Amino acid sequence: MFPKGFLWGGATAANQIEGAYLEDGKGLSTADTLPGKVRFKYLFEPQAYLENEFDYYPSRKAVDFYHHYKEDIALMAEMGYSCYRMSIAWTRIFPTGEEETPNEAGLKFYDDVFDECHRYGIEPVVTISHFEMPLALTKKYNGWIDKKLIGLFEKYAVTLFERYKGKVKYWLTFNEVNSVTALIYHSGGTIVPKGENPLPYGYQILHNQAVASARAVLRAHEIIPGSMVGCMMSYAPVYAHSCHPDDVTAAREQYRDREGFALDLFAKGKYPFYAKRWFAEKNIRLDVTEEELETMRRGQCDFISISYYMSLVSARKEVTGEMTAGNMGGGLKNPYLETSEWGWQIDPAGLRTSLNDIYERYEKPVFVVENGIGVKEILKDDTVEDDYRIAYHKAHIEQMEQAVEDGVEVLGYCVWSPMDIVSNSTGEMAKRYGFIYIDADDEGNGTYRRFKKKSFAWFKKVTASNGSEL
Ligand code: BGP
Numbered sequence: 001m002f003p004k005g006f007l008w009g010g011a012t013a014a015n016q017i018e019g020a021y022l023e024d025g026k027g028l029s030t031a032d033t034l035p036g037k038v039r040f041k042y043l044f045e046p047q048a049y050l051e052n053e054f055d056y057y058p059s060r061k062a063v064d065f066y067h068h069y070k071e072d073i074a075l076m077a078e079m080g081y082s083c084y085r086m087s088i089a090w091t092r093i094f095p096t097g098e099e100e101t102p103n104e105a106g107l108k109f110y111d112d113v114f115d116e117c118h119r120y121g122i123e124p125v126v127t128i129s130h131f132e133m134p135l136a137l138t139k140k141y142n143g144w145i146d147k148k149l150i151g152l153f154e155k156y157a158v159t160l161f162e163r164y165k166g167k168v169k170y171w172l173t174f175n176e177v178n179s180v181t182a183l184i185y186h187s188g189g190t191i192v193p194k195g196e197n198p199l200p201y202g203y204q205i206l207h208n209q210a211v212a213s214a215r216a217v218l219r220a221h222e223i224i225p226g227s228m229v230g231c232m233m234s235y236a237p238v239y240a241h242s243c244h245p246d247d248v249t250a251a252r253e254q255y256r257d258r259e260g261f262a263l264d265l266f267a268k269g270k271y272p273f274y275a276k277r278w279f280a281e282k283n284i285r286l287d288v289t290e291e292e293l294e295t296m297r298r299g300q301c302d303f304i305s306i307s308y309y310m311s312l313v314s315a316r317k318e319v320t321g322e323m324t325a326g327n328m329g330g331g332l333k334n335p336y337l338e339t340s341e342w343g344w345q346i347d348p349a350g351l352r353t354s355l356n357d358i359y360e361r362y363e364k365p366v367f368v369v370e371n372g373i374g375v376k377e378i379l380k381d382d383t384v385e386d387d388y389r390i391a392y393h394k395a396h397i398e399q400m401e402q403a404v405e406d407g408v409e410v411l412g413y414c415v416w417s418p419m420d421i422v423s424n425s426t427g428e429m430a431k432r433y434g435f436i437y438i439d440a441d442d443e444g445n446g447t448y449r450r451f452k453k454k455s456f457a458w459f460k461k462v463t464a465s466n467g468s469e470l
Helices: 047-051 065-078 104-119 135-141 148-164 177-181 184-188 198-223 245-268 275-282 290-298 348-362 387-406 454-464
Strands: 007-011 083-087 123-129 170-174 228-235 238-240 303-308 312-314 366-370 410-415 436-438 450-452
Touching: 007 123, 007 366, 065 104, 065 450, 065 454, 083 410, 104 123, 104 148, 123 148, 135 148, 148 170, 148 198, 170 177, 170 198, 177 184, 177 198, 177 228, 177 245, 184 198, 198 228, 198 245, 198 275, 198 290, 228 245, 238 245, 245 275, 245 303, 245 312, 245 348, 303 348, 348 366, 348 387, 387 410, 387 454
Parallel strands: 007 083, 007 410, 083 123, 123 170, 170 228, 228 303, 238 312, 303 366, 366 410
Antiparallel strands: 436 450
């Protein structure tokens, strides 16, 4: 049984849905430099994104939410959404990140979007930075490796809090912030010089974003009394490959590496007890001040939000076996689980495990802000019979309900995604997550018309029954 007021909705990201990449004063963002299918090919040599001209940039048009937002929000309302998780493009507000005054046309666009949401009683849940930032800050400061970004982010966040006070109560600071130690350009806008060890860069950026996040939490509470500011993590439980004690150790290490370390910074406001050894073994020395540590302590997040797609298997070094892909990287294949066409292991029970583990460790409310399955689909008779998507979400909602029955405080559930949008990791439209099909292909061809899939009517029943009718 889900509690009264449980939030049901869907999630998107500005750079994956809006398009209009230079319209109404918007500046170039790092996401606008990412090409299509080769997008992750250059992930570890991002200089290539700035030096080459590619034939197509999916984020520049995305699915044109910028001009379709009234129609799209009406469709979300028709599915009975009570919340909509979306992100604001920093470059619509501060095109280079350093303007004295914000871009009024950009502020107005999101005013219109929030007003449209409230027309239907939909609560916006706003990600301040979702895998994009002004490209100008990469070019001038090399992104988040420079602590100047902390102040610029605070200025951006305060501008949003002051403008949207009364329209937005729920905020998330950085999308999948634990990805930044791996996706250094993608999440931090920083280019690691060729041949240098990326890890010190990754952990300095994570520190800088933890300080920035804490400052945003403190300012939000000051400007918008009653506001709730969450951190956002890509979360996957890590299972030991066997009961061999060294497999258990390997799983604990991978958990800490993937999410545990970052969660402590944002949800406890401090470095984990094992950090000293962690940094010594990785030969990392951070630039950290006492004042920053104090800010982190005072600016811990109010809740923990997660994307949940899969679980992972970890084993001691000598174990080999079939591998599988995943969000932010895969691992050993789990023989008990099916995978999506992109190799992501489907594990509904892992969601109950994740929610229990997080709540037990941090005793803060948890918000599932992404869960979904990407599938190759073809429109037939103006719809898609996506029974597999209904089965996927039904199974995950059932497990989430078990976590609620266990006593975990879960704030809400947002599917990824209300409609087909640009894939973050592959730049494809072909990896379709939506309950609404969009007629657009990987190269941006199509009518961009919206079509309801079978799951659209199903989700309407879920929201209308507060999750009791699945
Ligand atoms: C998460 C991102 C989302 C979304 C999702 C699906 O990592 O927070 O932005 O993209 O993954 O992944 P993909 O689009 O790569 O299939």
